[in-house]
């Protein structure tokens with residue numbers, strides 16, 4: 001059995017477990033007082049400040065929420081410091097200058113749209129391995145400065161995606177000739193014991209090639225073409241023709257000892273078919289199309305709304321999508337990042353998949369999956 005931890009709408013039970021973990025971590029900070037504790041440190045590379053006093057409460061607030069977090073030499077402080085790159089929003093000599101400069105690159109009424117955030121989102125000097133972790137943290141810091149979060153419920157900000165028009169596209173030819181010369185022979189050779197008319201649906205190996213073609217179309221993805229640069233095809237996890245997936249992922253009636261070999265052969269046949277279709281062409285004007293938006297790139301993960309996030313000391317949203325770390329984006333220092341080890345994989349829509357120990361085909365043992373914060377960091381956790 002695999003356990004899926006994610007904050008997606010598709011796994012309400014698992015959502016609860018993450019949510020419960022949040023509450024638990026928050027509990028250790030709540031105590032009697034209801035006041036949010038100030039951030040007391042910026043993690044490693046903290047710069048100690050000895051310049052003029054903050055001129056106003058808002059400057060002080062800026063210092064605690066943003067400057068303390070970003071002034072380190074391992075972060076923005078390496079460049080946007082006094083005498084460094086403008087804007088000098090982490091000026092170490094005068095907090096009031098830093099404040100004035102920071103004001104030019106933040107949007108306090110909509111923190112995630114601040115230039116400080118969007119600049120880093122565009123690939124500018126993120127200090128972790130995950131750009132989303134950096135942008136989420138920057139948003140938290142700026143929100144803390146704006147001070148709007150007390151007692152408030154996290155809301156989902158809806159934004160219209162950028163509209164993308166449908167480009168030229170490949171279409172299935174109306175007659176079955178190309179199919180008959182490429183994919184069909186593979187299907188009739190290896191799948192006809194079952195998938196012929198009157199046998200098991202889909203009739204992809206029917207003795208009537210038109211039926212076989214008709215039933216195969218929805219199981220062929222015309223995006224599974226050769227790499228346009230290398231003009232080669234290597235079987236990857238991305239090939240998403242169902243005829244290939246059945247072999248590669250489901251190990252469904254492979255004819256080679258290794259299903260990957262069968263999957264590669266199937267893909268090569270699909271490849272040969274796609275090669276015959278010529279160049280992509282404009283969509284016929286009589287067809288009604290929607291825009292070329294897709295869920296992974298343009299979708300909005302509207303699953304974090306309605307949650308109280310005050311006084312959390314650790315928040316894991318599993319947005320990184322790759323790598324060995326699940327970042328703590330609570331904005332509380334030091335961050336309690338989780339290190340993923342053993343049988344842990346990322347799943348789309350923000351989540352990780354923690355599996356049991358298993359043995360690989362090569363005979364290596366993979367330990368049961370674990371997501372753990374280093375004990376050292378936990379011991380340093382000041383608010384606890």
Ligand code: HEC
Nearest residue numbers: 075076078079080085086087105115116119120124125126
């Ligand atoms: C290695 C040096 C370096 C680091 C580290 C660095 N920056 Fe920059 N930053 C620059 C340079 C150089 C520019 C000007 C060129 C450009 O716009 O890319 C700049 C420009 C910017 C701008 C655009 C300012 C404007 O007025 O157009 C923003 C916003 C910004 N940085 C934010 C940040 C943040 C936030 C951090 C920390 C996460 C950071 N930078 C870390 C070098 C750095």
Ligand code: HEC
Nearest residue numbers: 187190191192193194195200201202219242243246252253
């Ligand atoms: C021994 C009989 C048998 C053979 C041989 C066989 N299949 Fe199947 N196939 C089935 C059965 C039974 C089902 C329905 C149950 C299931 O989905 O596994 C099925 C379902 C399917 C489906 C539809 C279900 C889905 O998940 O998409 C596809 C596609 C498919 N097979 C592809 C193939 C291909 C490609 C081959 C040849 C490499 C093949 N099958 C060979 C028995 C067979």
